[in-house]
Amino acid sequence: MTLDLRSDPITLTAALIDIPSVSRDEAAIADAVEVALREQTAGFEIVRNGNAVLARTNRGLPTRVLLAGHLDTVPIADNVPGHFTTEDGEQVLYGCGSVDMKSGDAVFLHLAATVAEPVCDLTLIFYDCEEIAAEFNGLGRIERELPEWLDADLAILGEPSAGWIEAGCQGTLRARLTVTGVRAHTARNWLGDNAIHHLAPILQRLESYSAREVEIDGCVYREGLSAVGVSGGVAGNVVPDEAEVLVNFRFAPDRTLEQAAEHVRSVFDGLNVEFELTDGAPGALPGLTSPAAKDLVEMVHSHGGGGVRAKYGWTDVSRFAALGVPAVNFGPGDPNLAHKVDEHVPTDQITTVAEILRNYLLGKH
Incomplete structure (x- = not known):
């Protein structure tokens, strides 16, 4: 053309x-x-x-x-x-x-x-x-x-x-939050420790998260922390031993990428969670x-x-x-x-x- x-x-x-x-x-x-x-x-x-x-x-x-x-x-x-x-x-x-x-x-x-x-x-x-x-x-x-x-x-x-x-x-980062348990047959589920069930406190933290609004040079930036993916499970008759949540944080440009990552980690303080930053870009x-x-x-x-x-x-x-x-x-x-x-x-x-x-x-x- x-x-x-x-x-x-x-x-x-x-x-x-x-x-x-x-x-x-x-x-x-x-x-x-x-x-x-x-x-x-x-x-x-x-x-x-x-x-x-x-x-x-x-x-x-x-x-x-x-x-x-x-x-x-x-x-x-x-x-x-x-x-x-x-x-x-x-x-x-x-x-x-x-x-x-x-x-x-x-x-x-x-x-x-x-x-x-x-x-x-x-x-x-x-x-x-x-x-x-x-x-x-x-x-x-x-x-x-x-x-x-x-x-x-x-x-x-x-x-x-x-x-x-x-x-x-705004900047953006994605992180993987992984929880672990013990695999078992669902017929004897008391012998296991269900990793998917351990996602509940992570999701509760996300549900109750209060995002900031930041004014810079007359422009108001609104942050947001969201779950964007959940995975876990082995089979229909197995108690899963691992599960994960993917989260995305959109952050105001007054934070560096490092500060943003540290903030997301702090949201889940006290939980038995493995935190992995998968990618990010500053604002x-x-x-x-x-x-x-x-x-x-x-x-x-x-x-x-x-x-x-x-x-x-x-x-x-x-x-x-x-x-x-x-x-x-x-x-x-x-x-x-x-x-x-x-x-x-x-x-x-x-x-x-x-x-x-x-x-x-x-x-x-």
Whole structure:
């Protein structure tokens, strides 16, 4: 498929949706993006890295803004190709990735082709494998192999935020809590010690857990500790000798990953439980104090955007924060609709985000 970057970003979003790009199968969409950038933009250095496409200008301007979006989606659920409908008098575009985040990618690609004289140098990164395990994330690979490409005064990720600036992000960790017992035949269950029964106090702690709300730079982050998996059992006639609960902790960015892990351990103090941290990623502070971020906030407030709020989910802004690069989430689409079978985006949000970013890149306040 040939992508027309100068077409309306709504049309471009629909074209991107129609290129299937489930995680680890992004070659076709990366090819289309690379060809379009090479043929339809001027002044960009363009590099292909795996199934990521990178482009940047080097005009020697005083600031650099980085626009980043992932090309992959979750598995298709009979929602490709996309389609338009009208709901309550508004045009809506349905399709896998319409929210997360091909509408954001379309805005960035359109701006790369149509903003001829931005007031800042631009870097664009379209990357692969964001929706699966962090070890496969294309942005992480770029950080390892092409770290200079991530230098910027502000990074804007096109994650769905319904036209709001969603500042920073919460951290996330997962841990396995294992309890043990003694295996026995259920006909003589008194000879055993049922490990599944020992999960009860763990679940009671989770049920009674009171999560904090933390305000940072005017953004309120709400933590959450949840059981996300339970396993145990040997056979229908065996008292099990091991059982486990998987928990996920979403934590405010004022905690480090280590502090978050220690907090989760403390929740289960006094219980005979083996605690194993299986994976985790730190959050990111709001990052709204840099001049480039302040200008974007002003632009959103003055040109019909939604304002500023905290990002509850983890996003790749965390990677930029760790590098000392202020980063925000800003894109079309309701994040609550991401990954749903009926994923859809109001097309006026695509238009609004594109116009706000156009004015921002042109320095029009």
